[in-house]
Amino acid sequence: MTATRDKFGRPIVVVTGMGVVTSLGAGKTDNWAKLTAGESGIRTITRFPTDGLKTTMAGSIDFVPVEPFSSTVLGERLANIATEEAIAQAGIGRKGDFPGPLFLAVAPVELEWLPRQELARAVGAGTEINYDSMLRVSGGGQYSAYHHRFLFGSVADHLSETFGTKGSPISLSTACASGTTAIQLGVEAIRRGDVDAALCVGTDGSVNPEALIRFSLLSALSTQNDPPQAAVKPFAKNRDGFVMAEGAGALVLESYASATARGAKILGIVAGCGELADSFHRTRSSPDGKPIVGCVRNALSDAGLVAEQIDYINAHGTGTPENDKMEYLGISTVFGERATTIPVSSNKSMVGHTLSAAGAVEAIFSLLTLEHQRIPPTINYDVPDPAIPFDVVPNVARDARVTAVMSNSFGFGGQNASLILTGEPG
């Protein structure tokens, strides 16, 4: 009988269900086919007018209709789609009765422009519109649905009700590392023995004018709008920023003991998690790369592995000049000479940056890489950057023997988090 605890005596945490939706499509099958075919989900934005914007493309998800549009509503729908797929695959619990807690990575919620404009109309013509006049018409119950909708906890509240998760659901944000943190919280709860299963979800539906403009004003976005499919160029010399994208990833985590006891198919193991915060700057990494190095080393140590045992890195790889440079510095510090030979690819070259969802989406793609023994490429890689001599699996997917994957996430606010994912224990 295989051990159900790892070498540190902790319960082994396995993945038994996965669901994903990105700009490439809904579901693992569709996403994997397109991802390994090197297709891009980035397209010109049609959801709202882009007049006057420097960036006019995104990995928006328009096949999930939300009318009138709301980023929070879309985020919730995407989370629902991904979670349904994950729970169906895991075959766990009963419908509406998931036997564990919810950890949800979700974009910070705030009142959006359409309701704000509705309030302004309610103020009426002839009255100056400001927060005083809008406040005067806000009460009385007419807009109570907006209170419920635009609470930060609303998406988790609804998901927990739909899927019957247990206890107080946790909504979290560690910026672009959020999806990874959601998985980490699930892993920790199972290792503590607090729970046998956890539902870890990351979702983001943030492609709206203000969110796009906020990132644009920070000069974080690519402006290479034409053609949109070629915009994201991780690790290439002509990279100029990330592209916003929408998506969701959901994972059912279980203790290995619990999963095998109910005969569940094991999709992979979350062998280790690492994190380390950076105190250098609000949007930039410490120039010495130490926090990234420490984060990656913490993940390896937590997994009880050494760098030599990792045979693929699913990079954060946003395509911003800064991130990709720092990611190389961090990886090359830990991996030494192997940094130039180990495959390192960026899913974001195809799906864009799904922000709060990215860590969960990319963990799923990492697990699919293990399952299919095939590494998705980094597309749009035509002009190598001599300062980043990674093997980025340029433009074409590659068959490879992959037993352990590192998936990295780094975000604004000094957020660094990494996962180590492996195949089923032998």
Added chain:
Amino acid sequence: MAETHTTATQPVEAWITGIGLASSLSEGLDAHWQALNERRVNADATTFAPYVVHPLAPISFDQQIPKKGDQRQMEAWQRIGTYAAGLALDSAGIKGNKDILSKMDMIVAAGGGERDLAVDSAILNSEGQGNASPGYLNERLMNDLRPTLFLAQLSNLLAGNIAIVHGVTGSSRTFMGEEAAGTDAARIALARIAAGQSDIALIGAAQNGERKDLLMLYEFGDFNLKNAYQPVWARDGQPGFALGSGAAFVVIESRQHAEARGAKPLARLTNVVADLSHRKQPGDVTATLEKLWKKLGSPDNASAIITGATGAAPATAEERAFLEKHPGIAVRATGTSFGHLMESQFPLGLALAALAISRGALFPANDPTGLEIDTSAPPTQIVVVGAGHWRGEGMALVEAVS
């Protein structure tokens, strides 16, 4: 992140070793203790009339955020929180201790920052006057939004600022979701310490309650206290909460870690439990609180209950029904003195419970309805209760270290 590979076989005892408070009453522990003992209330019913708020007391941010450049990069909620976090580290005796801070875990419960009200208003006025060409919103936002405003609004940037200003970098996690986020920050931090996954953690939250955009969100649900201030238990005829400005942070630490560095406990954090009732039926909040009480081991001999009861209907009435099932325990509602601090509600309760235990006294009742009773017995066991105005129920057991 602590190097903690093995899971503890016995739960590790956790202490509260530091508290940082900033609020409408004051800043720091001595001044708060004095204000509570004087039953002081700082409520403002005119500035945001008809809404009542508890405005932030004068605070010299330079004391904890020495660089003006850092202060300029933050909005009020981040400044208040970063300030109080620094006080908590000071109180724990680890301010500037790089060895400890670089391994210290952090869970911040956060909402978001204030919008640029002038920009919003100008756009809405202009649209109201017929300026609705495609791309008008884009043009205005591109030109009028300050590039750094986004960072001052982002939920995880309170934690980011605490890392930058104070050097807490072991890990940085931000929970969102109003009151429940504050409860869960404490719950997860304690669970990790108890299991040996973490040695020391900073948890807490901050709010700037003097915000019209925030008042608007709660006004949609008719949750704001209007016209005249009343203590929390005296709002039967006019339920609602008065938003308060303030922040509460606590340092939670394994006993072993504290003893190794010679730190004294303010109190023991014995347990934190939480649930989310979907509140479909009248009485659901009462029933959920009752369930959590049992999960805490039915501490019917507790010295006191410190609750963040908001004053909102129906949650506070349902909580009152729960309290009435446990008579004889001295109750204190923080909302009366501090207003409703939302994500900080529960951390504030933990902070005041630890403070009361460390001072060997419970602060006096402040309640004309008689629900709160005075007591002179030194508190040894305090239950912290937090029921969210809309969702989320939590409870903690804070005890004296004998």
